[in-house]
Amino acid sequence: MQGMNAQAADAPKESIALATDDAMTDLTAGFQNQVWCIRKMDGLTVLSEEQIPLSDASEKDIMLLLEERAKSVLTPREIHDAPQLFKAKDMTGKGNRLIYSAGQNPYYVASLWRSDELNGHPPT
Incomplete structure (x- = not known):
């Protein structure tokens, strides 16, 4: 049960990390243009x-x-x-x-x- 709660707690962090990576990619692309x-x-x-x-x-x-x-x-x-x-x-x-x-x-x-x-x- 604790393992499932730990996985659920980690999921939003991964989503936040992916969103942050996407934002950085967009920002970097903006500087190229x-x-x-x-x-x-x-x-x-x-x-x-x-x-x-x-x-x-x-x-x-x-x-x-x-x-x-x-x-x-x-x-x-x-x-x-x-x-x-x-x-x-x-x-x-x-x-x-x-x-x-x-x-x-x-x-x-x-x-x-x-x-x-x-x-x-x-x-x-």
């Missing part, structure tokens, strides 16, 4: 948004993309005289998410997300 979310902003208003798989663009690629987009609204003189108006900045801070920004109203923000965090929806 990361996505850059790039937003064009005017103040707090999102003007446009696109997503680019990490496999298609490195951090350097994204920073260059942000700079090119920020330059697109500047005059040649502004580009020459004030590079701070378009240079990409690392805005990650103490957080765990990579975030880069370039430009000033409109400005561009790129952040890196796991695809499972987005589930087809834009980040908030």
Whole structure:
């Protein structure tokens, strides 16, 4: 009788372990499918948004993309005289998410997300 009770007590632990393993597998898979979310902003208003798989663009690629987009609204003189108006900045801070920004109203923000965090929806 004690053996049966011990087996019954162990069953939920095995189920919990399997569920935990499945969750870790899903989480790990999410990191393999990361996505850059790039937003064009005017103040707090999102003007446009696109997503680019990490496999298609490195951090350097994204920073260059942000700079090119920020330059697109500047005059040649502004580009020459004030590079701070378009240079990409690392805005990650103490957080765990990579975030880069370039430009000033409109400005561009790129952040890196796991695809499972987005589930087809834009980040908030």
